[in-house]
């Protein structure tokens with residue numbers, strides 16, 4: 001049996017063990033995936049344990065995505081640029097860090113809502129860690145422009161600059177320019193925590209700000225349909241929830257570890273059954 005793990009603090013809420021064990025079963029792979037509650041003071045010990053036990057793959061969640069980087073042998077350039085690792089591959093004792101969150105999100109967006117991102121105008125609400133990974137991956141798809149708006153505006157400007165600025169097709173805008181920016185956007189993505197359980201009635205912006213037919217996307221998957229998505233749907237937008245990002249970040253990790261295409265439908269059904 002090949003061993004796999006997810007670590008976090010807390011980790012009890014993680015749906016990864018259920019999803020990944022279902023994926024191994026479906027693919028006929030003899031793997032076992034377990035969750036470990038690792039506090040920051042135990043992180044180094046855990047990584048030593050991965051080497052000692054020959055654990056083949058690890059998913060890394062909050063709060064370890066940054067701190068784990070210095071304990072690995074190599075970091076993929078994309079993960080380095082994003083500044084976070086969520087997936088570790090153990091190649092015969094050599095631990096390599098990857099980030100599958102951003103590419104997982106983009107794969108989900110393309111599969112589930114909008115296959116063609118090239119030429120599109122995209123508005124991103126929020127400038128935190130999740131926003132950074134997603135925009136990094138979106139820029140690979142040659143959108144016309146990516147516009148970032150954040151409550152703390154300086155964080156939007158800093159993030160845009162850090163990801164290459166106007167030359168790379170990304171710019172920060174003031175929060176009060178958001179309504180205008182949304183009115184002709186093809187895709188509007190909420191990466192903030194506004195609307196997440198236990199405050200499901202809140203929305204970062206009114207859905208009526210969006211262009212009918214545009215895509216409204218939310219990283220939140222609890223609830224599955226946020227108030228933002230509900231209002232956008234009422235407006236006549238296509239909506240895209242956050243569950244797919246979770247499924248596809250896991251699908252990429254599965255594929256890096258096993259070299260086998262991930263059974264995405266089974267993974268999705270398995271997680272959906274618990275929500």
Ligand code: ATR
Pocket residue numbers: 125126127128129130131150151152153155191192193194204
């Ligand atoms: P994550 O890793 O999920 O991105 P984060 O790095 O803590 O988490 O970022 C949270 C994001 O949600 C930030 O953009 C934050 O805005 P600020 O930078 O101004 O704090 C945004 N956010 C959280 N609560 C918000 C609220 N009530 N209204 C608007 N934005 C909010």
